[in-house]
Amino acid sequence: MEIGTPLLEGSKKLMLLGSGELGKEIAIEAQRMGIEVVAVDRYDMAPAMHVAHRKYVIDMMDPSALKSIVKRENPDGIITEIEAINTDALIDLEDSGYKIIPNAQAVKICMNRIELRRLAAEKLKVPTTTYAFAESAEEVRKACRDIGFPCLIKPEMSSSGHGHVLINKEDEIEDAYKESISHARGKSKRVIVEEYVKIDTELTILTYRYNTGNGIVTKTFPPVEHQRPSYYYVESWQPATVQDDVVEKAKSYAIKVVEELGGVGIFGVEIIKSGNRVLFSEVSPRPHDTGMVTMASQDISEFQVHVRSALGLPTPEVRLLTPAASHVILAEREEWNPKYLNLEKALEIPGVQVRLFGKPYSYEKRRMGVVLANGSTVEEAKEKARKAAALILVE
Template sequence: MQLSTPGPTVGVVGGGQLGRMLGEAAGPLGVEVVVLDPTPDCPAAPVVRDQLVGDFDDEEGVRELADRADVLTYEIELADPDLLERVGEATGTPVHPSPDTLRTIQDKLVQNEWLADAGVPVPEFVRVDDAEDLRAAGEELGWPVMLKARRGGYDGRGNVPVEGPEACDGALAEVGAGEAGALAEALVPFERELSVIGVKGADGTATFAVTETIHREEILRESVTPARTSDEVLDRAREIAERVLDATEGRGVFGIELFEREGEVLVNEIAPRPHNSGHWTIEGAHASQFEQHLRAVLGWPLGETARRDLTVTANLLGDVERAAEPATLDALGAILSEPRAHLHWYGKRETRPLRKMGHVTLVGGEGEGTETLLSRARDLRAEVTVR
C-alpha cells in the first residue's frame, strides 16, 4: 500500500467531543477532518480543518461534506443512515461503518434480534408496544424488568427499571417510547459492567484490553483498564467482541458494552463509533481508538491495540447544583500538578447537570495498584468544579 502525506480528508457527521478527539488524532497522520454539526463553533471546530453548520439529516450539508471528503463516517448515532447511503452512492464516497450497521444499531429491538441471530449472548428481551405488552413481558421475564425505548436513548436516558405491573403506564411515558415503541429486558443482576473497544479494518479485526466501567445514576463515572475480573471472563469478553465485529458491516471502531454475571458475559449495547469507555486508549494504548478509527475507515493498516500500563479515567461532569453558562473548569491546577495525569477538556460551551464536559486519565507507575490509582483519580475530580 502506497501512502503519502498530506493525506486524505475524512468527513465526519457530528462535531462533538468524539469529533474533536478524531481531529486531534488526525493531525499527526497528515489526515484532514471536516465535520458537519448544527452547533456553530462546535467542540471539534478548533482542531479540524473546517466545520459545516447543519443538522445531521441536512441533505445539502451531508452532500457538501461528501464532496469534500474521501470517506464519510459519523460520531453520533443520530446520523441518518438512509441519507448517508443515498449520498454515498450518488457521490461515490464510501461510508464507514456501513449505513446498514447504523440502521440496525439505532433500533434497540432490531439490535438485540441481530445479535441473537449472530449467536451473541444478550439478556432475554420482549417487544413492547403498550402497557399491556409490558405487563405481559414482566410476567414472562419476571419482575423487575428493564424498559428501553427502541430509539433515541443514550447515557442511560430512555431506560428505566419497572418494578411491577402498577408502574407500567408511568414507565412507558418516562422513557418516551412513543410510536417507535420499546422493549423489555430481563434485569441482569450483574457483578460489573465491562466494555471492549473493537476495530474492524480492511485486513482484519482487533480489540483493545477489556475495560471495567463504573456507572452511577446511569452515567459513566470511571473506567479501569484492565478490568478487575478473572482471566476467564476477560477471554470470554474478547471472544464475544470478536463475534460482534464479525457480524458488523463496514470498517471502523465499535464500542461494545457488556455485563458480567457469575462468570457469564452478555452484550448490553453496541455503538458503531469511538466510545466514552475507550478514552483511556489515548494515553493507555499504543494507538488510540480515534487513530484506529481513522486508519480503519481509510482502509489503512491498523495500529497496535496493546495497552501500555494500568490506566484509569474519571469523567468530569457538570455540577448538579451550579450548572451555568459559559462552561468553566475551576481548580485546574490540581490535575495539572499530578504526575501522569492527563486532562481532556471537550470544549462544550454549555454546562448541564451531569453532562460529560471532560475527563482525566491516570496511567500507573511501577508497582502502582488499581485501587490506589482509582482513588487518586476520584480525589482529583473532587478537587475541581465544572460549572
C-alpha cells in the same frame, strides 16, 4: 496508499458527522496524520470544531442538508460520531460511492436496540439478558409477566440512558411506558423490555477492523472495565480485573457481532458480567466513551486506530503500557461560557492529565471533560483520577 497535503489538491479528507469529545480526539489523530478534517454538528463551537479545518452547523436528521455538505466537500471518509443522523441519507450516500465508517447499515442497526437484539441474540445466538419488544403499555405488561420483576424498559432508539425506566411492580407499568417513550429519539412507540440483572462489572471490548489489502481482519483491544452508579459513564480503567475465561467469552461475542456488522473502524462492544453469566449488551459503531482511558494506558489509542482504519491503514496490534483510569468531569448546572477551576491542584497529582472538551455551554450532568491517570496499579490510577476530577470545578 498516498496522503496529500491538507487544504491543497490531492489532500485526504475525513468528515465527522458529530463533533463531540470523541470526535475531537478523532480529529486530533487525523490532524497528526496530515488529514484535512471537516467537523459537522447541530450546534456551533462543538469540541471537534476547535481542531478541524472547516466546520458546518446543520441538522443531521435532515437528508438534504446532509447530502449537500457531503457533495460540496467530497470527503474520502465519513465518520459518524453520534447516533442522531439520518441513516437513510447515509445509505443513499454509500450507494452513490461515499465511504461511511464503519458502514451505513451498521450505523443503522447499532442505533436501534430492537434491530441490534435481532442480530446479536436471534441471528448470532450471542447470550444477552432475557428480553421482549413492546409497543403499548399492554404489551409491556405481558412482557413483564413473562420476564418477571424488576424489569428495565428502554426506547427502541435513545442514547446515554435516556428513557431507561425500571419497573418494580405491575402498577408502575403504565407510567413507566409513557415516561420511557417520551425520551425516545424519533416518533417510535416501541420499547425493549429487559430482565434487570445485578451487574458485577461491565466491560467494553474495543474491536476493530481494517483492510490489509488482502481482505479485512478483526482484532480486539485488551478489555476496558467500567462501573456506573447510574445509566451513564463515570469511570473506566485498564487492565480489567475479571478472570481470563470472562475475557475470552466477551471477546468471542464481540468478534462475532462486529464481523456481522462489517465495514472498517473501531466498535465499542458493551458486555455485562452478572454472576457467572457473560452477556452482550450493545455496541457503538465508533470509539467508545469508556475507551478514552486508552489515551493513557496504551501505545495506540482507540481514536488513532479508528482514523487508520478509516484511511485504509493497518494497526497490527495495540499494547497496554500501564494501568490507567479515566474519570469524567461533569457540570452541575446550565451555563454559557463555563469556567474551570483548580486545574493547578488536579495537575499536582503525578500521572494525571486533563482533557477539557471546550463545550460552549453546560447543563446539569453534562460531560465537560475527563481526567486520565496512570498508576502502578488500577486502584492507584482510579484513586488519582477520582481525586483529580473531584478537584476540578465547572462554574
